[in-house]
Amino acid sequence: MQTLTEKVFRLSPPGGFFDETVIWNLLSDRSEGARRVLTHRAVSVGEIIRLKPGLFLLAPEFRKTHPHPFVVAAMLHFPSHVSLESALSHHGLIPEAVYQVSSVTCARSRTFETPVGVFIFKRVPAADPRAGVQAVKIDSRNWAFVATPVRAIADLVYSRKQVNWKQDGLAFLTESMRIERDDLEKVSFKSLDEVCESLRDRRTTDYLRGLHRELKK
Numbered sequence: 633m634q635t636l637t638e639k640v641f642r643l644s645p646p647g648g649f650f651d652e653t654v655i656w657n658l659l660s661d662r663s664e665g666a667r668r669v670l671t672h673r674a675v676s677v678g679e680i681i682r683l684k685p686g687l688f689l690l691a692p693e694f695r696k697t698h699p700h701p702f703v704v705a706a707m708l709h710f711p712s713h714v715s716l717e718s719a720l721s722h723h724g725l726i727p728e729a730v731y732q733v734s735s736v737t738c739a740r741s742r743t744f745e746t747p748v749g750v751f752i753f754k755r756v757p758a759a760d761p762r763a764g765v766q767a768v769k770i771d772s773r774n775w776a777f778v779a780t781p782v783r784a785i786a787d788l789v790y791s792r793k794q795v796n797w798k799q800d801g802l803a804f805l806t807e808s809m810r811i812e813r814d815d816l817e818k819v820s821f822k823s824l825d826e827v828c829e830s831l832r833d834r835r836t837t838d839y840l841r842g843l844h845r846e847l848k849k
Contacts, residue, residue, distance in 0.1 A: 633694075635659075636670045637679040640690060646773045647699035648690035649707060655688075683746050684708060701749055702768075702776035705733045708744050709753045712737040713765045713777035716754065716791065719784035722768075725811045725819075736779070736787045754791050756831070763830035764823040781819045782840065786827050790836045797842035805843075817847050 633641070639658040640650055659667045671688075674680040681689040687707060689699065702714050702722075716734035720726045732750045738761045744751040764783030767775050779787060785805070789795050795804050805811045821844050828837040 634670065634674040634677060634679050636674045637690070637694060640680070641694050644696050645690075647697055647703060648695035649699060649703075650688050650690075652686045681747050683748070684744060689748065697771075697773075699748070700770045700774065700776070701733045701751075702778065703770055703774045704746075704748060705735050705751050705753075706776050708746075708751050709735065709737055709739070709742055711739065711761055712753055713761070713779055715756075715765075715779035715784045715787040717788075719779040720781065720788075720809070720811070722778055723781050723784070725781060725815050726809060754787070756787050756790050757833075758830045759832065760826070760830040764827040780823055782821055782823050783827050785843070786831055786836055786840055789839045790831065790833055795839065796835050797839040802843065802846055813847075816843075819847070821848075 636655065636659065640654070643650070643654070643658065645654065655667055655671060659670060662670070671680070675682050679691050679694060681691060683689055683704070692698065705714055706712065712735045714722065714733060715736040717726060718732075718734040721728045732752065735751065735753045736756045737753045738758060739755065741755045742753045762777070764780045764786065765777050766780055768778045770776050788809075789804075802813070802816075805816060806813055824840060824844055828840060831837060
């Protein structure tokens with residue numbers, strides 16, 4: 633076991649996550665150059681996974697707990713929330729996508745291809761980024777921000793520039809996304825006004841309100 637791996641393993645960070653500050657603290661008696669060498673060695677032999685510059689994860693055999701994909705997404709790009717297909721899957725509306733996590737951010741769009749999965753972040757401007765978003769308890773130590781079904785649909789429609797209610801209607805969700813109408817009728821629209829006020833995109837808000845009228849007939 634490499635020197636850095638052993639020290640981080642003894643520290644036992646939740647999910648195996650740690651950053652450069654942890655490395656500096658664990659190797660405070662070493663020079664900056666030495667810390668970089670020790671980090672490179674641990675990454676090179678596969679004991680430590682570099683998720684992005686400055687963010688690391690212990691390899692599976694050295695973790696005492698394993699990271700949930702939603703927690704990884706939150707660590708990779710902030711501010712953000714899990715949304716789009718991943719949130720719809722989380723709420724049981726579409727089949728689960730295991731390898732890819734889709735999130736929304738007010739910052740720039742990014743994609744991270746990592747050894748623990750692909751993480752996509754799409755930009756959706758919002759006056760209140762947390763409108764229609766819930767804090768979901770993942771385990772005893774971790775939480776993640778996840779879009780409600782209404783917010784996930786709003787983010788999805790916004791990101792699909794060709795979709796609008798007049799042209800596509802309910803078929804976008806029931807045919808293109810393969811969501812059952814019966815499941816859509818169970819969706820709470822409690823956050824509808826909040827989400828519409830925050831996004832302020834006419835095409836998206838028209839779709840949401842059209843969807844609400846259709847399902848509440």
